[in-house]
Amino acid sequence: MSRDVGLTITITTHRIILIDEDEKIGGSIPLPLVQTAQKAGGPSFSSPMGSYKIELSTHAWGDLTIVFRGGEENSYRESIKHRDDTLDAIHTALKRKAWNDRERQVMKEQLRPSRAIAAKKVGVDAIMTQNALRREYLLLYTN
């Protein structure tokens, strides 16, 4: 099994990024390609000091394992906290699907009633009607 050690993990709304700060190399796993993320490892009867892990099942790279070594202090107690925080962040990002935001906004914009009505009008009248309807729409749906 091949591995990279001493990495920094960054979770964003779109990606899981791993950076090797010594070599200045960064690799990212886009979250849409992540199928599942689940807990693994931890102490067991056979290995009482087993490392805390996250197992990622991805469409592109198969199964990847992220092992937590407890931050700069290399503390075993910290590593479980780091693992759980990271997993929560991944699950939140997967649930939110922020990478679909732009598409959602475009769809929403197209479905807006003001566009359909204003499309029938031309010139300044169209702009004024569109603005008025947009204001009404925002007042209606933001409150």
Add this chain to the structure above:
Amino acid sequence: MHAELSCIARMTVHVITETNDVSRMLIAITLFGDPTRHKQQSHLSHQRQIKMASRWSPLTCLTPAPLLPSGLLILESADNEVETLVRMNVELRCKFYSRNTLLLFFVCMFLTLTDIPLSYTSNPQIMDPENYLYSRHQMIIIHHKYHRGCRVM
């Protein structure tokens, strides 16, 4: 799958010597990273870039993440990407392609693509024509005989 293929594509196989005996065949596989992978890190010295390009690891097989010369991460502001968590001292492991696995893959591929005489030795006493393994064994021999042009001894 894409990453796996791109990793395999980065490999160059050098056959040093080739004999009819498979056990004496020497195959050297040199792994090269993709040099374009590190194009954005122009601040690094040429020697270091070569060192990095020749490095193979799970991290180098992931999608490249653009970094500033200081090593800071560049987020995709056009997509409103936001950083939510940072943790240090982690390890990345992947299960599927170690160097040994790739070596085995290329040896198998080399054997398949070349007409190397294959020899099968079986004990006739354990050959049962109704046994699935036996029939499969025969099928392999037939396949190599007629499709690959291999000499079965």
